[in-house]
Amino acid sequence: MSQENNTQLDKVKKDISAQVLAKVDAFQAAGELRIPKDYSPENALKSAYLILTEQENSQKKPVLEVCTKESIANALLKMVVWGLSPMKKQCDFIPYGNKLECSIEYTGNIVLAKRFGGLKDIKARAIFKQDQFEFEVNPETGKIKIVTHKQTLESIGSKDVVGAYAVMEMADGGRDVEIMSMQQIRDAWNQGAMKGNSPAHKNFPDQMAMKTVINRACKLLIRGSDDAVLFGDDDENAKPLDRVSEDVNQNIRENANKETLSFEDVEDAKFEEIKDEPAEISESETANGPGF
Incomplete structure (x- = not known):
């Protein structure tokens, strides 16, 4: 030039x-x-x-x-x-x-959920095939509760991810959980141009799955908020x-x-x-x- x-x-x-x-x-x-x-x-x-x-x-x-x-x-x-x-x-x-x-x-969705949606903190975890994982849904409130989630070093190193969840702590003291199966996560990935086949998705499926469930958890808070x-x-x-x-x-x-x-x-x-x-x-x- x-x-x-x-x-x-x-x-x-x-x-x-x-x-x-x-x-x-x-x-x-x-x-x-x-x-x-x-x-x-x-x-x-x-x-x-x-x-x-x-x-x-x-x-x-x-x-x-x-x-x-x-x-x-x-x-x-x-x-x-x-x-x-x-x-x-x-x-x-x-x-x-x-x-x-x-x-x-x-990370931007987290910022917006904190700024407008009453989110105080959010933590996500991947669920691996060998994990001991159990959750329940309260039929009256529709809220999800993680009953148990036990992992081993062997399970988290397997890259065999079967799902992910995010735990939300709200500014008013409430808590909520968002869970996604691996099929739901892959459906979300398929919306992108790489269809979940990028090096990051292949090498770090647990990290990418956690990002996806965080996005899903934050979206409803953002969309349901006001200014x-x-x-x-x-x-x-x-x-x-x-x-x-x-x-x-x-x-x-x-x-x-x-x-x-x-x-x-x-x-x-x-x-x-x-x-x-x-x-x-x-x-x-x-x-x-x-x-x-």
Whole structure:
């Protein structure tokens, strides 16, 4: 790539980042959206910029060169809307041809469940074939209780995973359990491009199974939550952030990426077009199954 193109690309990168922050500031001034006190959109955008500067697609081409400036801007804005940090691996940026998407990691789902869904802590465990495992369901409440789970060093080293479960401790003192059989887990993996056949799935099926059950446990908490935490009495000084209005917020959470926001003020630049490039999926996304 020529020096002129390098300079132009660098300018576009900075323009996009500045444009997203300007959008956020505009929403903030309008009071349309709010974020918790513990999230800094400025820091998140800076860390995203550093990550994207070094990221390449499967053809070893810079993501910021290949992907359209509008898709990059929308991916960054979605990250801020969700209130997640790419530096902490709460979300990933995935190129699909010439379009960049922001994908939530299982750790991001934990953050959102804690922030909005009343989750205090969550622990997951894989169930191996030789384990002694028993659970029961309370017919009145529908809640699951783990009666016993005994493992040996031999069983956890077998890679013969038959299921996984997550134990949720809630902020109100309640507890709940989510259990998935290996068939359910594989059905979730089959939603991804790798169909559960990535090196991570083959070499660490227990870890990937635990990520999957954590995602499932957190999704219901997130979907059933409201934004009351953003407007609590102890949140007077929280910065109002622009979540791009309720319609866009709903679109992002439930129908992500079907429509893009307009960033017409971003200066035009030349980008290489990749046609019919296969989508790149992160290992975590293939394990997660459909996003929430």
